[in-house]
Amino acid sequence: MTPEEIRELLAGDAPDVAPRLLGMRLRSEIGGVVTEVVLTEVEAYTEDDPASHAFRGPTGRNRAMFGRAGLLYVYRSYGVHWCANVVTGAEGSGQAVLLRGGKVVEGRAEVIRRRGRTDHLADGPGKLCQALGITEEHDGTDLLGGGPIQLLPGSPPDTYLATPRVGISRATEVRWRFVAVAGEG
DNA sequence: GAGCCGATATTCT
């Protein structure tokens, strides 16, 4: 799968794109140090979704969500953690897929150093960002343009679950959280 | 393992 093919895939709607991100790899190269995870848990957020940051239109924080498919949207959660999303859909539509968790496959020693522990390295959105060193400086960067944060093809899981999303109070009935079950890499 | 709680930027009421 080429970067062009991934971009084409990401131009679809977030709920369709999200499960296809499972098994793909997210790689970061910061200061010459490479760390990489395989994505195992994601959530879709769309333009007409009351739980989405884009629901009330563009703001200073969410402007990256309205860019072209394949951009990275980074926001601060609870004033403490960073969370990363892949922008999907047509430019200006305000969709994204939240990257909720992954499995470290490269640069494990560096991830342990960044996280300050040896377990639960990237099993949550804030942890995944800390593991890869993703911060506000990467907000709006292109994941398919050879930048420091890259989305690469991988092996899709054998199966995945679709469940309600986590940590939200509106539109809780849609099952737009996708979790890899087996063969995640 | 489950439940409580503090940290705190951005947005909304």
Added chain:
DNA sequence: GAATATCGGCTCC
């Protein structure tokens, strides 16, 4: 002033 797309440390099983 309140809520939020969280996490880690603590307590009590």
